[in-house]
Amino acid sequence: MENMIINDLTSENGHLTISGVDSVELVKKYGTPLYVFDVSKIRDQIKKYKTAFEQNNLKYQISYASKAFAVKAIYQIMQTENVHVDVVSGGELYTALAAGFPSNKISFHGNNKSFEELTMAVKNHVGVIMLDNFHEIELLARILKSEQQQIQVMLRLTPGISAHTHKYDQTGQTDSKFGFDVESGQAKKALEMVLNNPNMKMLGYHAHIGSQIFGTEGFKLLAQKMIKIAQNFQTDFNYWPKILNLGGGFGISYNEDDDPISPTEFISQIAAELRNSGEEIPEIWIEPGRSIVGPAGYTLYKVGSRKDIPNLSSYLSVDGGMGDNIRPALYQAKYEAVIANKMDQATTQTVHIAGKYCESGDILIDQQALPTTEPGDILAMLDTGAYGYSMAMNYNRNPRPAVVFVENGQDKLVVKRETYQDLISLDCDY
């Protein structure tokens, strides 16, 4: 039977196929819930960012924000795609290094990096430490002195920009826990400290205005503000940055209300803004997370129980939920789903998709149109690649799902399913 395209999804014999692999076969092989990533989509998205920069003649670097999805295999993909990564904890750093990712292409972020984490970063010669606060500057200075080492740093600035996104996804406004405030003079003080420290090599400025952003306005404003800040500090310290890191936050389409902007458009508008300044344009770094892995991810669940409340609504429950995807409960995030084994059937009902966790708020999708379902059907939630597995938890002692990568008709297990034994492996008797 010929391939069919339904809502941009490929289906063969009525089954959802992901990069040429039948999702129903994946479920038979690996069980549910199951995270599946289409690696070709990840590679394509990275290429789009690279092309956008190249078309605009900018010197650039793409640094994958690995908090979106941080397992050994994704760092290995990033290495083959020849991009940088950013990490925000000792755990992410450890995973990247264990994957064989080159430490000089790692940027280390975080608003409360510990002495141990910074020491680990220094000893492993990470590419850049993103300095976030005065305590960290002092800690790092001590470590570099005792290790007799130099390291490259950037200053994370809060540029005073409020992105139009969920409150928890805003990070660039002045009243934020991240970075040095520019207006009050903290950033200037921090820069002075860094420029006077012979063990710190100042590379440039970083700012990140938030996540899941659709408009280009915030980024254009950010580019303008960063140049302005650089000009002021040039006057104060005769220092011009080698790099401007404009962070991540590029939105993706989770449902039909979302209207993301293409990398070309984002980058072209940022480039135009930088050119307008008339200044020498530093190398531009971006840190996309969600937009690289989000659309590549699918979560496959098995349909179980159902509750029909007469004249009110229907709850269709699946064998996962907020433990493998906290985003609907935490941010009221919206997703779409299909029945992976009934792609050729018309929709006949609209239901709430409920998880199996002991919380009324454990609703994965509020309103989803589906064909007629029965227990054992496979529900595929779409675009779950970012902040799904990376924010997964063991609430109600549910083991975390396995992760499979698919590419060109081949599947490969990259994270094993947790077992009940794994769940008690750290428990001690009393």
Ligand SMILES: Cc1ncc(COP(=O)(O)O)c(C=O)c1O
């Ligand atoms: C500093 C920094 N860079 C990059 C990102 C990645 O953001 P996104 O996944 O929205 O691209 C984040 C998360 O919001 C972040 O805090």
Ligand SMILES: N[C@@H](CCCC[NH3+])C(=O)O
């Ligand atoms: N975890 C958030 C985005 C990350 C924010 C990081 N600064 C989400 O799922 O949307």
